[in-house]
Amino acid sequence: MEGAEAGVSVGSPVHDRAVPAGSPSSRVIVHVDLDCFYAQVEMISNPELKGKPLGVQQKYLVVTCNYEARELGVKKLMNVRDAKEKCPQLVLVNGEDLTRYREISYKVTELLEEFSPVVERLGFDENFVDLSEMVEKRLQQLPSDDLSALTVSGHVYNNQSINLHDVLHIKLLVGSQIAAEMREAMYNQLGLTGCAGVASNKLLAKLVSGIFKPNQQTVLLPESSQDLIHSLKHIKEMPGIGYKTAKRLEALGISSVHDLQTFSSKILEKELGISIAQRIQKLSFGEDNSPVTPSGPPQSFSEEDSLKKCSSEVEAKSKIQELLASLLKRVCQDGRKPHTIRLIIRRYSSEKHCSRESRQCSIPSHIIQKFGIGSYDVMTPMVDILMKLFRSMVNVKMPFHLTLLSVCFCNLKSLNTTKKGTIDYYLTPSLSTTSCSGKRSFKMKDTQMEDF
DNA sequence: TGGGGTTAT
């Protein structure tokens, strides 16, 4: 029954709405969430840290910490001074350089992609995987009447009992087994522990993954989804409802999930716009039809540094050079070439919610060509471009006070899709030179094969 | 609040 529903409807849009949407083909989604990821990476790098309360520090904040530290009262995003006061034995490591975290983060995503290619990253430490197809295959290969041998892996939300005659229960149960295999693989191959949540959509999978917390997993059966969403004490805890939307909802007298469920749709649409209103009101019922969108390689690379005070052009230039140098290494390893560069600043302001300003421009093609090679200095012309962007935002003849500088490369294009068939393509240095440790793997090879 | 990311407008 699922295969027939997957087809694209040929009806008019009007009919698509009137018809019950071709019935909601049931999905099995897993949300995988690593335990205090940065702290885990640090303990792998330096095993002597294991067993001690450990915090990862960025500037004056403890951005994350291990469970030993949490038991002693340290919280995420806690001020270093407060953390040291609460927990004088706290060991701190600097986590401002994200390189190792980023590398291991992508190893986790790649490991999950081996189970099913449909993996969506959320930050460095969370992934969604659509297990629907895998579950179908496993059920088809099951010896006919052997359902009674199936067992759930991990916890069942609410301790709800499983009905082996209910096909949705069976699918989710198989999903829980795959989730356990994923966590086993993460531990055996990468030494990482994490939680998993299995449910029929991303919202519910994410919410249920946090129910049993370090290194455990939970499956949500459909009959308990209302209990799960009503366990949220405030709508701000609903993924997809952020700070701004929560404030606007509160102004309307909406603070609980139940408030949002029962609020007038018409008024909500008028207040928030039809798009946000309809999306978040569906979320309040636990409904989320958003697909698991494969993340693939990153869309952008950026490096930023927050500063106490940057008030001269010379200071800015030297920071920008640092940021750019790191970015160039990353871009070189990636193998793709950025066609756009952006400079972002944050100006000091007493209490206004610190917003950022940015200016971007395309990178001249003669510079793009030079990205892979070491013989030509790409720093100098890029710094010149960035300083022009800088002066277009900051009047350097007037006093200024910046608290953040950031450089972003985006609009990344693969070598083999840009101007293929031109002489440039065959002469592109980074495919033949040794200056760049070509970290490109089979994905690039696939597209190259298609091209030839 | 750090140092990242994404999508929508």
Place this chain on the structure above:
DNA sequence: ATAACCC
């Protein structure tokens, strides 16, 4: 280019 969201 900004604003919202996520971690």
